[in-house]
Amino acid sequence: MTALTTTLEVQILRVFADQRGEHGNELGVVYDAAGLPGDLGIELTAHLGFSETVFVDDEPRAAFRIFTPAVELKLAGHPTVGTAWVLGERAGGNVPAVVRPRLATEVAAWREEDGVVWIRGAVADAPAWEFVQLDAPALIDELSPDAPEQRGRHQFWAWSDESSGLIRARTFCADMGVPEDEATGSAAIRLADRLQRPITVHQGRGSVLHARPAAEAGWAQVGGRVVSDGFRSVTL
Structure with missing residues (x-):
């Protein structure tokens, strides 16, 4: 058949x-x-x-x-x-x-x-992420999605220029069936809400995300x- x-x-x-x-x-x-x-x-x-x-x-x-x-x-x-x-x-x-x-x-x-x-969107509707801040963008670039501590749902990030809100990030989410995500808007939503400031995230091979908290608590924007x-x- x-x-x-x-x-x-x-x-x-x-x-x-x-x-x-x-x-x-x-x-x-x-x-x-x-x-x-x-x-x-x-x-x-x-x-x-x-x-x-x-x-x-x-x-x-x-x-x-x-x-x-x-x-x-x-x-x-x-x-x-x-x-x-x-x-x-x-x-x-x-x-x-x-x-x-x-x-x-x-x-x-x-x-x-x-x-x-x-x-x-409502921050509560976005998937939960574990955020790990590192000291320098170069440390983000050295990460491997195969490392055991990166197999859950993590975003590793570092300031590239804190005064300008520029961030270097990589996201690993094996429990969602994705070893490494090229650009993660839900993580940017949650990170902007967490930091309570506008940010520009350079993620993956060269993707660019803009995010900022909304005026109303519990909401954030990504573009x-x-x-x-x-x-x-x-x-x-």
Whole structure:
């Protein structure tokens, strides 16, 4: 008996790209996904080798689900920023004022004049991270995702320029099925809330995240640039 297969058309984004449009965390986006089971989203994410993918269930309402290779998440930064950006592009450039992750509180979204797309979310909806501050950016660069102490859910960070709010960071999250994440918006949300100041995080190979606490306690904002690398047909 032949096993059933499913072919999905997946748009590939890079979220938190630098000013040249390079780097960023890859994200798969599937449209018209309301009838697709969550297990398929998890399988797709693992197949692509990404940290997250998104199923857009209701495009007019900007309603979507976020999957890692292991679980569905409440709120994650690069999937939410990426979804806000791409739905805006599909609507002629106007970022939706609100996007709706299935398991989280509604998230405000907007694009600023420099092209950076921002979201504002509840800090409590973001995954919890263990933050480890080191003394210098060079120590961050020396870390290995294979070290036993980095196999949980950690962000290691150091000030590159504290007066300017510049941070060098790397994130390891093996318990989410991702040995190292290229750019982690949820960690930036939690770190900005923790530090209570605006920050610019240079993470991974060269991704750039902007984050800041919101005026209301318990909320924070994260933003970045997004690039589309087109569509890929994936058979599972």
